[in-house]
Amino acid sequence: MEELELELKQEIIKVLNLEDMTPDDIETDAPLFGEGLGLDSIDVLEIIVLLEKKYGIKLANPAEGKGIFRSIATIADYVSKNRKK
Amino acid sequence: MIYIIADNITSPLGATTGENLEAILQGRSALRRHEGLWGIPTAVCASLFSREQTARMTREGMTRFEALALSSAREAMSRCKIDVASERTLFVLSTTKGNIELLGTDGETRISPAEAAEHIARALGLTTQPLTVCNACISGVSAMITAERLLEAGNYDTAVVTGADVACRFTVSGFQALKAVSEDACRPFDLERLGLNLGEAAATVVLSRKAPEGAQALWALEAGAVNNDAHHITSPSPRAEGASAALRAVASEGIALINAHGTATMFNDQMESVAIAGCGFGDVPVNALKGYTGHTLGAAGILETVLTAAALERGFILPTKGYGERGVSGRIDVVSALRKTDGRRFVKMISGFGGGNAALSLVRTEAEDAPEGKKAPDFVRTHNVEITPERVLVDGREVACEGEGLSKLTALYKQHIASYPKYYKMDPLARLGFVASELLLQAEGKERKEEDTTRGVVLCNSSSSIMADRAYETTIGEGDNYYPSPSAFIYTLPNIVTGEIALRNGYRGETGFCIMPRKDEALIDRIVGATLLDRRLDSLVAGWIDCTDDTHYEANIYIIESNK
Numbered sequence: 037m038e039e040l041e042l043e044l045k046q047e048i049i050k051v052l053n054l055e056d057m058t059p060d061d062i063e064t065d066a067p068l069f070g071e072g073l074g075l076d077s078i079d080v081l082e083i084i085v086l087l088e089k090k091y092g093i094k095l096a097n098p099a100e101g102k103g104i105f106r107s108i109a110t111i112a113d114y115v116s117k118n119r120k121k
Numbered sequence: 122m123i124y125i126i127a128d129n130i131t132s133p134l135g136a137t138t139g140e141n142l143e144a145i146l147q148g149r150s151a152l153r154r155h156e157g158l159w160g161i162p163t164a165v166c167a168s169l170f171s172r173e174q175t176a177r178m179t180r181e182g183m184t185r186f187e188a189l190a191l192s193s194a195r196e197a198m199s200r201c202k203i204d205v206a207s208e209r210t211l212f213v214l215s216t217t218k219g220n221i222e223l224l225g226t227d228g229e230t231r232i233s234p235a236e237a238a239e240h241i242a243r244a245l246g247l248t249t250q251p252l253t254v255c256n257a258c259i260s261g262v263s264a265m266i267t268a269e270r271l272l273e274a275g276n277y278d279t280a281v282v283t284g285a286d287v288a289c290r291f292t293v294s295g296f297q298a299l300k301a302v303s304e305d306a307c308r309p310f311d312l313e314r315l316g317l318n319l320g321e322a323a324a325t326v327v328l329s330r331k332a333p334e335g336a337q338a339l340w341a342l343e344a345g346a347v348n349n350d351a352h353h354i355t356s357p358s359p360r361a362e363g364a365s366a367a368l369r370a371v372a373s374e375g376i377a378l379i380n381a382h383g384t385a386t387m388f389n390d391q392m393e394s395v396a397i398a399g400c401g402f403g404d405v406p407v408n409a410l411k412g413y414t415g416h417t418l419g420a421a422g423i424l425e426t427v428l429t430a431a432a433l434e435r436g437f438i439l440p441t442k443g444y445g446e447r448g449v450s451g452r453i454d455v456v457s458a459l460r461k462t463d464g465r466r467f468v469k470m471i472s473g474f475g476g477g478n479a480a481l482s483l484v485r486t487e488a489e490d491a492p493e494g495k496k497a498p499d500f501v502r503t504h505n506v507e508i509t510p511e512r513v514l515v516d517g518r519e520v521a522c523e524g525e526g527l528s529k530l531t532a533l534y535k536q537h538i539a540s541y542p543k544y545y546k547m548d549p550l551a552r553l554g555f556v557a558s559e560l561l562l563q564a565e566g567k568e569r570k571e572e573d574t575t576r577g578v579v580l581c582n583s584s585s586s587i588m589a590d591r592a593y594e595t596t597i598g599e600g601d602n603y604y605p606s607p608s609a610f611i612y613t614l615p616n617i618v619t620g621e622i623a624l625r626n627g628y629r630g631e632t633g634f635c636i637m638p639r640k641d642e643a644l645i646d647r648i649v650g651a652t653l654l655d656r657r658l659d660s661l662v663a664g665w666i667d668c669t670d671d672t673h674y675e676a677n678i679y680i681i682e683s684n685k
Contacts, residue, residue, distance in 0.1 A: 052608075053545040054542065055545035056542070076356075077353075078355060078607055085605070085607070
């Protein structure tokens with residue numbers, strides 16, 4: 037799981053252009069939105085594209101993603117259970 | 122007062138305003154569910170021209186988009202007498218993506234909407250330099266307001282204002298990536314609304330300072346306003362500050378209805394209901410027309426204004442197709458069945474990406490002799506910034522800067538701005554505008570306010586959003602290379618840069634983006650002067666900002682203070 041979490045941090049830094057950040061700057065359990073990394077609604081959509089492209093997971097409705105996108109840990113958990121590639 | 126002396130709607134429902142109104146009075150909609158369009162993997166519900174309709178519009182040497190806009194403008198012009206070739210006649214094109222279908226083809230050299238506008242204007246017989254308003258979804262209303270002001274200020278006597286967009290893989294995939302579309306027919310303001318449907322159309326108004334001879338009653342543009350939310354680049358503000366400010370600026374007692382944007386996305390309709398109810402118009406009938414024609418993007422503001430006016434003239438308020446039960450928190454009176462009215466005044470509302478909101482009030486009035494116009498206020502440039510690959514000048518003084526090409530912008534950002542990580546998410550055009558505006562505002566030296574309703578942002582260029590267009594195109598390749606990027610798509614709307622500047626500085630005044638074939642200082646000055654006819658504005662960040670590749674970019678922007 038730790039490996040997947042690290043990979044997700046690297047991918048998210050890349051697709052969201054979080055310049056000047058390293059995986060060490062993102063806490064695995066910290067909230068990604070609001071007070072945490074401060075990601076917004078377009079970032080969520082971009083992470084949905086990432087999940088489809090890299091792991092073959094299709095998430096049609098962003099509303100489903102509320103629980104999934106809480107933190108790196110919750111995304112990693114969801115990916116490990118649903119990945120198709 | 123500026124009059125509408127002729128109009129047209131060209132949509133899959135008909136090729137004239139009358140044909141469209143008849144179809145809608147019969148309850149017809151052009152929305153259909155399509156499978157396998159443009160190789161897009163999911164179903165698309167949209168209002169599209171049939172092959173026969175497209176063939177009827179086809180003109181040699183013109184693209185599908187240009188032929189559509191031309192058909193609409195020609196039909197409107199056939200209904201009025203204007204001095205087409207006069208230097209006092211202007212063509213204004215409103216579009217979001219114009220000829221984007223040409224991207225990656227041999228015809229790419231004419232991909233800029235300014236080129237398309239020039240082709241259309243020449244085909245119509247106009248001789249003046251045309252203007253393209255590219256302000257995302259509010260383009261149509263923005264274009265009418267801009268044209269109205271240019272006429273009021275006495276720069277022109279007549280303006281042909283045409284809005285148009287065609288649907289294609291580029292735009293449809295982008296709206297899908299933003300999760301803004303519904304696979305079924307849209308349901309504006311309804312509890313179960315799931316998103317918008319795109320539509321192809323063109324619509325035209327011919328505006329004039331003079332009523333035609335013998336005309337009795339005419340529609341006139343009474344007041345127009347544009348306000349930015351300064352909230353988010355794509356999400357409307359839940360408090361509806363921009364839409365409320367625009368609505369308050371134009372709406373008066375006794376309006377027969379408000380024709381809303383009503384895209385049927387969760388957030389847009391909710392926001393509009395908050396604005397309408399919050400401004401005290403909870404009892405005024407509200408309708409939305411996208412259940413008939415879809416969201417026709419650059420045409421929408423003009424098409425829906427013309428359609429609403431035509432229905433009112435017949436004594437009708439058109440029903441909101443798709444609406445059943447109110448699903449917005451603002452207590453508003455959404456019209457669900459045809460209503461009779463003898464009202465003669467209405468407001469068109471519209472909102473879009475980049476945070477822009479516009480409202481326009483129209484009145485059916487007796488034709489009078491042309492009253493005196495309004496003089497645009499004088500203005501002065503107080504500070505200026507120039508950024509090119511060769512040099513960076515702030516108020517005429519050169520600023521040292523490392524790096525080559527576009528990486529200079531990041532060097533400037535690190536050295537002079539920093540601590541705004543959103544910079545890294547921007548496309549090159551937005552980066553250029555952002556960095557230039559930051560240097561400009563540092564030179565001005567005022568403290569940044571939480572909100573400022575007295576300042577607007579008006580920028581112009583000739584290449585639209587070409588770098589962002591290319592970047593997005595790489596995300597919609599064939600087969601396993603098809604992963605449309607929502608963030609890349611956003612920046613394919615060139616007005617986003619004005620939204621970024623408004624957002625950063627809390628500017629809630631007008632934001633606008635115009636495209637012209639060549640940099641024309643006199644025309645930019647006219648647009649600036651016309652914008653300042655909005656007396657709520659004290660100042661603007663305005664000027665030129667163009668970016669075509671790593672070694673070709675230019676920002677030349679200034680602070681404009683109005684001497685109103």
